[in-house]
Amino acid sequence: MFTRGALLYIGQRLVLIVFTAVAVSSIVFLGVHRLPGDALLNERRPDPAAEAALLHYYHLDLPLPEQYVRYVTGLLHGDLGESYVNRGVQIMPLLLREARVSAEVGAAAIVFTVGIGILLGVIAAVRQNTWVDYLATTTSVIGYSMPNFVIASLLFLLFGIGLYAWTGGALYYNSGWTGTYGTFDQILIPGFALGFPYASIVARLTRASMLEVIRQDYVRTARAKGLTSRVVVIRHALRNALIPVVTILGPLVIGIVTGSVVIENIFGIPGLGKEFATSILNRDYNIVIGLFTFYAIIIALANLLVDLLYTVIDPRIRY
Amino acid sequence: MSDLFVGKLRAVRPLAVLGTIGVLVAACGGTSTAGTGLAADQTLRFPSDSAIGTLDPAQINAETDVEIYQNLFDGLLKFDDKLNVVPDIATSLPTISSDGLTYTFKLNPKAKFWNGHAVKASDFIYSFSRSAAEGQDAYGGNFDHVVGYDVVSTTKDWAHNQKMLSGMSAPDDQTLVIKLTSPWGVFNTELALAAAAQVVDPTVVNQDDANWWSTPATAVGTGPYKMVSYTPKQSIAFDAVPNWWGSPQPTVQHVKMDFIGDMAQGVSKFEQGGYDLVGYGGMGSDISPDDILRIQKDPTLSKNLKFVNKVRTIWVQYGFGRADSVFKGDLASGPAHDLRMAFSLAIDRAQLVQVACAGGITCSAADGGLITKGLKGYAGDGSDPLAKFDATQAKALLKSGDPTGKKTANLTYYYDPNKAIYKATAENVQSQWQTNLGIHVNIQPIDHATFIKNYTHHQYNLFREGWQADYDHPQDWFDNLFIKGGGSNGGEFTDPMVESLVAKADAEPDINKAIPDYISANKQMMADAAYAPLVYFKGEFLFKPYLQGAGSNNFNDFYWNEMKIGSH
Numbered sequence A: 001m002f003t004r005g006a007l008l009y010i011g012q013r014l015v016l017i018v019f020t021a022v023a024v025s026s027i028v029f030l031g032v033h034r035l036p037g038d039a040l041l042n043e044r045r046p047d048p049a050a051e052a053a054l055l056h057y058y059h060l061d062l063p064l065p066e067q068y069v070r071y072v073t074g075l076l077h078g079d080l081g082e083s084y085v086n087r088g089v090q091i092m093p094l095l096l097r098e099a100r101v102s103a104e105v106g107a108a109a110i111v112f113t114v115g116i117g118i119l120l121g122v123i124a125a126v127r128q129n130t131w132v133d134y135l136a137t138t139t140s141v142i143g144y145s146m147p148n149f150v151i152a153s154l155l156f157l158l159f160g161i162g163l164y165a166w167t168g169g170a171l172y173y174n175s176g177w178t179g180t181y182g183t184f185d186q187i188l189i190p191g192f193a194l195g196f197p198y199a200s201i202v203a204r205l206t207r208a209s210m211l212e213v214i215r216q217d218y219v220r221t222a223r224a225k226g227l228t229s230r231v232v233v234i235r236h237a238l239r240n241a242l243i244p245v246v247t248i249l250g251p252l253v254i255g256i257v258t259g260s261v262v263i264e265n266i267f268g269i270p271g272l273g274k275e276f277a278t279s280i281l282n283r284d285y286n287i288v289i290g291l292f293t294f295y296a297i298i299i300a301l302a303n304l305l306v307d308l309l310y311t312v313i314d315p316r317i318r319y
Numbered sequence B: 001m002s003d004l005f006v007g008k009l010r011a012v013r014p015l016a017v018l019g020t021i022g023v024l025v026a027a028c029g030g031t032s033t034a035g036t037g038l039a040a041d042q043t044l045r046f047p048s049d050s051a052i053g054t055l056d057p058a059q060i061n062a063e064t065d066v067e068i069y070q071n072l073f074d075g076l077l078k079f080d081d082k083l084n085v086v087p088d089i090a091t092s093l094p095t096i097s098s099d100g101l102t103y104t105f106k107l108n109p110k111a112k113f114w115n116g117h118a119v120k121a122s123d124f125i126y127s128f129s130r131s132a133a134e135g136q137d138a139y140g141g142n143f144d145h146v147v148g149y150d151v152v153s154t155t156k157d158w159a160h161n162q163k164m165l166s167g168m169s170a171p172d173d174q175t176l177v178i179k180l181t182s183p184w185g186v187f188n189t190e191l192a193l194a195a196a197a198q199v200v201d202p203t204v205v206n207q208d209d210a211n212w213w214s215t216p217a218t219a220v221g222t223g224p225y226k227m228v229s230y231t232p233k234q235s236i237a238f239d240a241v242p243n244w245w246g247s248p249q250p251t252v253q254h255v256k257m258d259f260i261g262d263m264a265q266g267v268s269k270f271e272q273g274g275y276d277l278v279g280y281g282g283m284g285s286d287i288s289p290d291d292i293l294r295i296q297k298d299p300t301l302s303k304n305l306k307f308v309n310k311v312r313t314i315w316v317q318y319g320f321g322r323a324d325s326v327f328k329g330d331l332a333s334g335p336a337h338d339l340r341m342a343f344s345l346a347i348d349r350a351q352l353v354q355v356a357c358a359g360g361i362t363c364s365a366a367d368g369g370l371i372t373k374g375l376k377g378y379a380g381d382g383s384d385p386l387a388k389f390d391a392t393q394a395k396a397l398l399k400s401g402d403p404t405g406k407k408t409a410n411l412t413y414y415y416d417p418n419k420a421i422y423k424a425t426a427e428n429v430q431s432q433w434q435t436n437l438g439i440h441v442n443i444q445p446i447d448h449a450t451f452i453k454n455y456t457h458h459q460y461n462l463f464r465e466g467w468q469a470d471y472d473h474p475q476d477w478f479d480n481l482f483i484k485g486g487g488s489n490g491g492e493f494t495d496p497m498v499e500s501l502v503a504k505a506d507a508e509p510d511i512n513k514a515i516p517d518y519i520s521a522n523k524q525m526m527a528d529a530a531y532a533p534l535v536y537f538k539g540e541f542l543f544k545p546y547l548q549g550a551g552s553n554n555f556n557d558f559y560w561n562e563m564k565i566g567s568h
Helices: A004-034 A049-058 A063-075 A092-126 A131-145 A148-164 A185-214 A217-225 A229-267 A270-283 A285-313 B002-023 B063-069 B121-134 B149-153 B187-191 B261-271 B289-297 B336-345 B347-356 B390-401 B420-437 B450-456 B475-481 B496-509 B511-528
Strands: B044-050 B077-079 B085-087 B102-104 B168-172 B177-179 B225-231 B235-241 B254-259 B305-318 B363-365 B411-416 B444-445 B464-470 B531-543
Touching: A004 A063, A004 A131, A004 A285, A049 A285, A092 A131, A092 A185, A092 A229, A092 A285, A131 A185, A148 A185, A148 A229, A148 B261, A185 A229, A185 B305, A217 A229, A229 A270, A229 A285, A270 A285, B044 B261, B077 B187, B085 B187, B085 B289, B121 B149, B121 B177, B121 B420, B261 B289, B289 B305, B305 B336, B305 B420, B336 B531, B347 B420, B347 B531, B390 B420, B411 B420, B411 B450, B420 B444, B420 B464, B420 B531, B450 B464, B464 B475, B475 B496, B475 B511, B496 B511
Parallel strands: B044 B254, B411 B444, B411 B464
Antiparallel strands: B077 B085, B102 B177, B168 B177, B225 B235, B235 B254, B305 B464, B305 B531, B363 B531
């Protein structure tokens, strides 16, 4: 499937990702330990001996370099330690579970981003200057003009509260997260809120790219050969039009990952985004460091995936 | 050709509409009844915007944890819904020796853990000793008057080096004797507190001292409910213990609690019927004022809204210890005293609660002393002269305290903006000081963790201070906040007369006899102008009308086993 050169390229990138993860976690480690205050403080201050015992339990009484070595050693063994706020909660299993939750919402968002974006873009291009084009373009403008937290709040208001009132409680968006995987609707609405602004960007880009491609000679030739419109659009035009779209997928994934911080808090989804906000506010150092590391890895892998997608879409690109 | 493509899309449009509808959950609220007026499904659901810290009696510290934990574990004593100390596993209140040093408890022979093990007096010796040793950052210090505490509390790695409080003994399985080093009138109250003083099963805890409480199979308690699932930071669920030894027997059979991110979401889900109540689990002050105002305007929803005075007071604290504090010294009279008085009298609390507390519905003016209204030691409505608003007198006092204006030229008030009310009160007192005293005080928000660290380390001269009572006894306020060396005495206030009155009251076993001394101590602090009172907090709760027995007092939610879910 991959050439030797491609495998070598992937290997190099993976090594770089490991270095990136260690570098990011180290910077965050040093940064959060510079912050005044910690997770163990509250208004009821324990006596100094108890405070010292607590710091000792979490190894926070060690010199910073020693704490750092302990941390990196743990990291390399896949152990991010224990939460300072939620006793006995091991961070790695917690983050893995939350990553799965976020991945479900993120995947829905990407499906919306790519699916709706490309669909709107293609329709707008093939029906250029018709009401369909105007509608798709207007929808896109609305989409990328509104921050995702506004869209999320509106959706929550509409489907969670409005629909409940209008249907007398027969139909509504059931917020939160049920069980391990959530329910379809619990994923769908947040996924839409997260993905819609990016779908609008993809739609604009796809439209512009399609308009350029469908005027090229090889498309005209394909039509002249008698191929159906669907075959021309999907097989010949869209494939080439997607190259610039794929280019922005990397940054879009980053946007979706960071956007989840807001969306998960609004919809009460127990994923990495919600954890990100609460752990920083709680000064839960180990979780903060683990999260930043996780995000760095996810974003680096997403960029690698996008780079590899180029070779699938455009065989002329090789590594 | 392109028409054909778009035509295909048209064909799937109805499907898309149906699909969209299909993903929305059909939720019907109807439940069948069994002729008892109760719902067939006795499952109680509610949210919390704070995840569990721990449910280990030795280390429990947070309000959310306490509210859950009190349904899973029992102690010798407990608080009833009216905050009276009543027997729990003990068959009656203890017999106290005439010198106030020996407490003797008789235990209920029916008491047992849900794993079937009978509760023995020796289990309490183990549990209290463990709390004293391992709960030093929580409520382990509540046993500091028990003989042997100093040895146990300083034991390293107690789990592997178990030392018991030498002042505790068990003449038989149903008799527990506790000896104190000195009379301590607060002891019964501390034993009733849902933290540190609950019994655990040594055979279970010894297997995994750190994590036994977090797994349903080993989270063994004596309470009417037991944990059946726990997903950290997501949700927790409990079932009623079959044939529980105590009473009343639980009617609610299942309790499900979600840890959500935002209480606004909890409110909307309550409105949808997804939750039976909002406010339990220590979340009684977390409903946003906007939601409360909206709900109040809704004729149906407003019937679900209840307000309860809670156990938190906030005030402006002056620095008494720092050399650079202009508020330092002159306890009874003098320029610094006048300055402190001026700052307090310049605040119109009626305006403050109007602005900072959603028109006065989420808090009330703290005009009856430091201790929150409804708690023992509350000095009485309007009894605090520091809460009086008198701009004319305030200006006169300012002139006496700072004739040149130099002292108050560059003051800063520090606060933590993690609660909206802290920010709102800071902005309002700044405005009122400007209007009523003619001085500009800078206000400086500091993130909560840093703020707490700084003020407990005496870094500020003018700051937001507050206290959420741990239990209903005035000792909790004075010893922590206004006694020399008190861990939360951020202003380093000290007055020998206050210290003397509090020491006398602390030693009095009968709280009713102790209260006048505590109130006198508070009045002395008023005379000292030791603080500028701001507001008492209220808790806001939403209860579905079909819930029976649900409610909350100043401290705690009512016990789950007192609740029933009516048909609806």
